[in-house]
Structure formats: C-alpha cells, structure tokens
Amino acid sequence: MCDEQKLEHLAVKLFEINAVKFGEFTTKSGIKTPVYFDLRVIVSYPEVMQLISNLIHDFALKDTKCDHLCGVPYTALPIATLLSVQANIPMLMRRKEAKAYGTKKMIEGHYKAGQKCLIIEDVVTSGSSVLETVKDLRKEGLVAEEAVIILDREQGGRQNLATNDVAIKSLFTMSNLINILVEHNKISAQMALKVKNYLNDTKAPAVENIQDRTLLPYEKRAELATNSIAKELFNIMATKKTNLCLSVDLTTTTSILDLLEKVGEHVCLVKTHIDIIEDFSADFITRLKSLAKRFNFLILEDRKYADIGNTVSLQYLKGLYKVAEWADCVTVHSLPGEGILKALNNSTNGVSQGVFLLAEMSSEGNLITPDYTEETVKMALKYPNLMCGFVCQNKSTFKEPGLIQLTPGVQLESTKDGLGQVYNTPEKVMLEKGADVVVVGRGIVAAKSPESQALVYKDVLWKNYLKRVSGKMEL
CATH class of the missing domain: 3.40.50.2020 (Rossmann fold)
Structure with a gap:
C-alpha cells in the first residue's frame, strides 16, 4: 500500500x-x-x-x-x-x-x-x-x-x-x-x-507563552524589562559585549580603584561589599562613580539585606555608607517576608534603583529549599518596577525574560574552596544553568594579571552567550 x-x-x-x-x-x-x-x-x-x-x-x-x-x-x-x-x-x-x-x-x-x-x-x-x-x-x-x-x-x-x-x-x-x-x-x-x-x-483557549528567556538576546530582553536598572544592564551588556560581573572583595579603597582602572572596560557590573573596606570615605564613592561612568558599568552593593522593613530602610538610606546614594542595585534576602521589598520600594525617592533577590546560593550545605526559592520568586513578581532579577543557580528558577539571573560561584575550572564555596565553569553556568550575568571574584582579583584574566573570562562568557542565543549549544 x-x-x-x-x-x-x-x-x-x-x-x-x-x-x-x-x-x-x-x-x-x-x-x-x-x-x-x-x-x-x-x-x-x-x-x-x-x-x-x-x-x-x-x-x-x-x-x-x-x-x-x-x-x-x-x-x-x-x-x-x-x-x-x-x-x-x-x-x-x-x-x-x-x-x-x-x-x-x-x-x-x-x-x-x-x-x-x-x-x-x-x-x-x-x-x-x-x-x-x-x-x-x-x-x-x-x-x-x-x-x-x-x-x-x-x-x-x-x-x-x-x-x-x-x-x-x-x-x-x-x-x-x-x-x-x-x-x-x-x-x-x-x-x-x-x-x-x-x-x-469552537476554538481552544490560547495557552501560556513559555519562550525560554535564555534564548533571547540581551537587546530583546532590555525591551521586556520593567525595572529601569535591569533595562540599563541588559543594554550595557549588549553594547560592551560582556556579561562579566567583578566581585571586588578587597579591603582598601586604593586596591579597589586600581583594580577597576585595569579591568573596568571588561565588566558590565561591579559587586562591592562596602562594609569590609577599612578606609571607606566619601571620596572613594565619588571616584568609584566616576569609574562607573567612564567605563560604563553599574554598581551592585552585595549587602544581602535580611531584617525587618524599617531597619532595612534605614540601613539602605542612612548610616556611614548611605548605599542608596551610589549603588545602582542591591542584594536582598526574602527571609523576612514581603515587608523588606515594601520598605525598599518606598525608599527609592523616585531614583532608579534595583533589587536582586537571593533565591539560591552557591555554597555547599546552604539551607535554601526549592519551596523557599519558589516563594521568593512569587514575592518578587509583585514588585516589577523594583526587581532587577535573582541571585540563583538554575535557569528553571524563573521564566520572566525581563529579569536577570545573576550567578556567582564561577571559575575557569570546577573546584571547591575550603569554606564550602562550590565553583562552576563559565560554560556550565551559561549553557546549562542559564546565567545572564556571571560573578567572578578571586579568579580575577587574586590573579597575577587581573586585566588579562578578566579578558579571558569576558571572552569565554560572551562566546558561550552567543552560542546559547544561536541555539548551537553543543557541549
């Protein structure tokens, strides 16, 4: 037949x-x-x-x-x-x-x-x-x-x-x-x-659009972002052709500023821990902001706020560091509940600010459960104008293409340090885990030539981003 x-x-x-x-x-x-x-x-x-x-x-x-x-x-x-x-x-x-x-x-x-x-x-x-x-x-x-x-x-x-x-x-x-x-x-x-x-x-109802956010180019996702900082970060990545975030875990202002002079052209985001700096000053902030403008990168203060709303509002606006005056975005724990986002949302005073909510961690033995992660995402989606995205390890954590996946714990080779930090390779976090912005710290900061090492990370991350959005993810 x-x-x-x-x-x-x-x-x-x-x-x-x-x-x-x-x-x-x-x-x-x-x-x-x-x-x-x-x-x-x-x-x-x-x-x-x-x-x-x-x-x-x-x-x-x-x-x-x-x-x-x-x-x-x-x-x-x-x-x-x-x-x-x-x-x-x-x-x-x-x-x-x-x-x-x-x-x-x-x-x-x-x-x-x-x-x-x-x-x-x-x-x-x-x-x-x-x-x-x-x-x-x-x-x-x-x-x-x-x-x-x-x-x-x-x-x-x-x-x-x-x-x-x-x-x-x-x-x-x-x-x-x-x-x-x-x-x-x-x-x-x-x-x-x-x-x-x-x-x-009789026609069937329309169904949810499940387009994979990780396959969309940064330019397209910038159009879909509701938070102005997320939109700006997507555009910076597309323009500079880098999705590298440098974690400057150094304790003196001179060492931080000297490092950024060398590597600023290779990064889209600089992550600070302002409370570990031993000689903090207002002049340091002025010079940091000047570098950010010259090299076109944003500043993320990795404060991981985790207190009641009123306290977090004061930590963000007041005190020695006055984070709200210079950081484009901050990291926040969802553990205290929705009040922490309400407080930050009311503290921006009309200035563009962004929040990365901690949904997963890269440290071994951390206590974050899948249910906790799911509830964190649900909470965040109630504040579309505040949210930049999530600090997380997996592409399945969220689906909204206008939000950014910030993934730490990355080195050129998979390793684990003596304190339980687990490191993944750039290829793995980009192609398998869905990272949008990849955080590298000691892999660059502790290198003999931070500038050349930053360029290595920048190139390999961007190569894997291009492979991802082209659909040619042959591992």
Whole structure:
C-alpha cells in the first residue's frame, strides 16, 4: 500500500477499535465536542500500533535530525517506544510529576544540554500537553522545537505551539479524518457536517507563552524589562559585549580603584561589599562613580539585606555608607517576608534603583529549599518596577525574560574552596544553568594579571552567550 492507502486504512481501523468516537464529550481543555479521539485503546491492538509507528517514521523521522524522542505521557509513550527502537533514536521519558526521592528528575534518560528532542503526541487540541513537555525539556537545556502528532483537531493548538516556537507535523487533521470516514461509510454526511461546523465555531483557549528567556538576546530582553536598572544592564551588556560581573572583595579603597582602572572596560557590573573596606570615605564613592561612568558599568552593593522593613530602610538610606546614594542595585534576602521589598520600594525617592533577590546560593550545605526559592520568586513578581532579577543557580528558577539571573560561584575550572564555596565553569553556568550575568571574584582579583584574566573570562562568557542565543549549544 502507498502512504495514502495506509492512512486511510489506519483511519478506518481507529474507528473500528473505538479510538474515534462520536457523541457528546469534553476534552482536556474543557471544550464540548461531538467527536473524541481516544488512542489509549491501541495498546490492545499491536498491528495498529505498528501501523502508526511505521507511518510516523516514514512521514517525519526520515527527514528529521534529532538526538532523542520523547512521548507526551502517557498515551504517546508506547508509540515513542516503538519509534525509538525502529529508528534507533534514544528515548527520553518525561514524568507527570517529579519523584519525592532520589534524583527528583522530571526527565529520565541520558542527555546533554543543547541536544535536540523530537516530541511524539497523539492528539493536539490547545497544545497544552505538548507545551508541558516542551517546558520540562527546555528546563534541562534540551532543544524542543518540533512535535509529531497523530491528529490535529484544528482548534488552535498548531497556532498556540507556533507561538512557543514549536512546529508540528500531523498524520491527520480532523477534517481529513472525517472525510476518510465518510468515504468509507463509517459515519454519515450529516455527522460529518456537524463536526465540521463544530470545528469552525469552537476554538481552544490560547495557552501560556513559555519562550525560554535564555534564548533571547540581551537587546530583546532590555525591551521586556520593567525595572529601569535591569533595562540599563541588559543594554550595557549588549553594547560592551560582556556579561562579566567583578566581585571586588578587597579591603582598601586604593586596591579597589586600581583594580577597576585595569579591568573596568571588561565588566558590565561591579559587586562591592562596602562594609569590609577599612578606609571607606566619601571620596572613594565619588571616584568609584566616576569609574562607573567612564567605563560604563553599574554598581551592585552585595549587602544581602535580611531584617525587618524599617531597619532595612534605614540601613539602605542612612548610616556611614548611605548605599542608596551610589549603588545602582542591591542584594536582598526574602527571609523576612514581603515587608523588606515594601520598605525598599518606598525608599527609592523616585531614583532608579534595583533589587536582586537571593533565591539560591552557591555554597555547599546552604539551607535554601526549592519551596523557599519558589516563594521568593512569587514575592518578587509583585514588585516589577523594583526587581532587577535573582541571585540563583538554575535557569528553571524563573521564566520572566525581563529579569536577570545573576550567578556567582564561577571559575575557569570546577573546584571547591575550603569554606564550602562550590565553583562552576563559565560554560556550565551559561549553557546549562542559564546565567545572564556571571560573578567572578578571586579568579580575577587574586590573579597575577587581573586585566588579562578578566579578558579571558569576558571572552569565554560572551562566546558561550552567543552560542546559547544561536541555539548551537553543543557541549
């Protein structure tokens, strides 16, 4: 049989085994429908499963280069398994929910970030099930841009998926399936007309846009930023072609200023710990701001505020350091609750300021839990004009493209110091973990030539950023 005959044969078989039903049904999207496609029954019909896998293989896999297949759980898993064996393409399995023990992974199997995964699904109405799988695959750094399905119900799913950069190929459209069943006298012309009218009149709801923020260039994300400091930082990175943040953990003003004279042209952000400086003065702040203007970098005071709102407001505005007068942005703990953000939001006095909320830490044995991280992000999203982003270690922490992921704990080689600080490589934090701005301290500050070392970090980080946004993340 030719492919067209095989498709007709499959359509008739699906009707005969009651995989295509006519009556009154409700889809997963909550839509009332006169026709229902229930592929779960095919597990009892090996010849039907084999016919479907053969058709998908010939229709889609021959011309598609991919590293993995992933069936949308659970109905598409048997088909994906058959295809994996038939095409000799490794398969991944997505869980409906993470295990509460062990690795707690959502995606099972062996893979690397940047590899391409083709999704297999039975039916698309709104596209929400495919997008749930796409989201989890992309969280792992996998490229998920194509799906092969058996039936497109033609109710908006294809468009919803396209909005999220997912293209689909389908064996059948609903119109095509209905026409075949009429031609083979399986349903009446009256029922066919009822279904076609239904398709014209009823569309699935639009679904959430889950575009991966890490694949967007900084210029585009600057347009999406609601905080003015985040917008400025994105633009600085794009203009200077650097996403390097230098942590100047030095204790004298002269050593800090001398270092910035050497490396200022290579950084987008300078992170200070103002309370470790032994000879702090107002003149130091004047000179620091002058360097920031000359070299076009912003200043982040890594104060990690963690007190009640009133106290934090005073720490920010008053005292010896008067941080609000010179720091473009500050780091803050969410531990005290929302009051800390309310206080800082009310303390800006109309001046552009930004907050990086601490959502994760790079130190070994830290007590931040996934639930804590999730609640931190929820709290932050209530203050879009205040938030620059998050200090965190993973791209899955948040999805908003207008916010910045600031990731510390980076050296050219993965190491761990004697105090529990764990260091990742620039490549890992950029391609796997989703960092936007990468913090380097001792790797530059303690180098024999800080200037040349800063240039090394700048170049390798930017190279991996370009690789990321181009989609060519071959590790």
